[in-house]
Amino acid sequence: MSTPLMTLSPGMVDALEWLQWVFFAYFIVINLTYLALNYISMFGIVRHMHEHGTKFMWNNFRAYQPPVSIIVPAYNEERTIVSSVRSLLRLGYPNFEIVVVNDGSTDGTLAEVIKAFALVEFPEAYRKRIRTQDVHRVYASPTYPNVRLVDKVNGGKADALNAGINCARYPLFCVVDADCILQQDSLARVVQPFLEDSTTVAAGGVIRVVNGCQVKDGFLTNVDLPKKILPLVQTVEYLRAFLFGRLGWSPMNALLIISGAFGVFYKERVIAAGGYHGDTVGEDMELVVRLHNQLRKEKRDYRITFVPDPICWTEAPEDLGSLRRQRMRWQQGLAESLLPNWRLMFRRNAGAVGWIAYPFMLFFECVGPVIEVVGYVSMILLGLAGVLSPEAFFVFLFASVGLGVLLSTNALVLEELSFHMYPRPGQQFKLFLVAIFENFGYRQLTSVWRLMGLARWLLQLRGRSKWGRVHRNATWQQEGSPDDAVPAPQVAGISGGQWPPRQH
Secondary structure: OOOOOOOOOHHHHHHHHHHHHHHHHHHHHHHHHHHHHHHHHHHHHHHHHHHHOOHHHHHHHHHHOOOEEEEEEEOOOOOOHHHHHHHHHOOOOOOEEEEEEEEOOOOOHHHHHHHHOOOEEEOOOOOOOOOOOOEEEEEEOOOOOOEEEEEEOOOOHHHHHHHHHHHOOOOEEEEEOOOEEEOOOHHHHHHHHHHHOOOEEEEEEEEEEOOOOEEEOOEEEEOOOOOOHHHHHHHHHHHHHHHHHHOOOHHHOOOOOOOOOEEEEEHHHHHHOOOOOOOOOOHHHHHHHHHHHHHHHOOOOOEEEEEEEEEEEEOOOOOHHHHHHHHHHHHHHHHHHHHHHHHHOOOOOOHHHHHHHHHHHHHHHHOHHHHHHHHHHHHHHHHHOOOOOHHHHHHHHHHHHHHHHHHHHHHHHHHHHHOOOOOOHHHHHHHHHHHHHOOOOHHHHHHHHHHHHHHHHHOOOOOOOOOOOOOOOOOOEEOOOHHHOOOOOOOOOOOHHHOOOOOO
């Protein structure tokens, strides 16, 4: 027993030791669940690659692919918006339109888009099926017939998305953040679940970190790892979160999150649900949870699916301030999404989403930071009081780090077995070192930020959905000639009312 640096009352020691058992039970359950999701994902990804791994398949499906409206909400994105739209114009998809929604930007976003795509004001009727802030005007391009720009009063991201839905011409809409770059076949791959199962109402793809990559005129020319440590750690986090955190829930139809950066939805179903709610900061997750809740309540057959190979590249925060704000916002959005839809939990026909996924997200992902931070603090206090067994501490530390490294390594193995984005041994070794490093400080720091986000929600420091501002360096962009821009695909003019074959 070490020499105590502080004195605690026996009652306090008993309480802290009891908290340690709570922390230990939480640690066991959450890691066992992660391991189960990990192995479900492993079988799922192998099966998916076997069934969908060839480009041959996408060419055969081209005649059946439904038209898609791609909605790009933008607020002060003048550094990245043109590259993002040019990236979308290069998509290998037969019929789509791009609707950029300028949500009252105060920088040069509007002017950049108008200039880059030769847009002119167009007298288009705005059909307000979902209530939004006023729309100033709509622009269209004689050069790029499938590009439109909606300029509206600032109302937050949810409001911008709803305005985009009101303008969308096609039955499916795809949401893509203005700072994101899609792979050329990403849209075809993420739409595939709608072709395979007519009850599909939503599908999401993978988000990866673009820091360290090179993008020229909207085209990803080189994939590499970030040079800075913060985005490098987030690269491992994203692999872990998407390759088993979401893929594991999908076979059970229990997926509660489709990233707001890249997801496809059946438009009429979203309109029937009231569109995105503007009083949350996690409007993407809130919509998915509400769809589950509503469709279960109406006793409809439906699927909400995650697809592991459509890739969307996004810029991760490179400074602690931006990362802290992002994580607080995510945690606040998680709480705002779950609590209003609590009736989904343990409903008679709730299935795996109401009996497993929702309780897990509520008690372990939402409330988890409280247990984690209290566990860390109680461990420190017991150590300072000299009543913490060093042997027990190091056994727990070894188990905690070991499981964290195991989960991250499994995600890296899944990545290597399937997509090979980081094939060089040096890249894989660097990612493995990061998988170890993140357990010492970074993981604990993000738990504190998540706790702060939960506190913000409890203190009602919320209101209308606002844009989560993250400082963008956009250093991955290379200057390109305007001549490099690929001409937009011709719009085939397929009616939005002809698909899907039956209503949900």
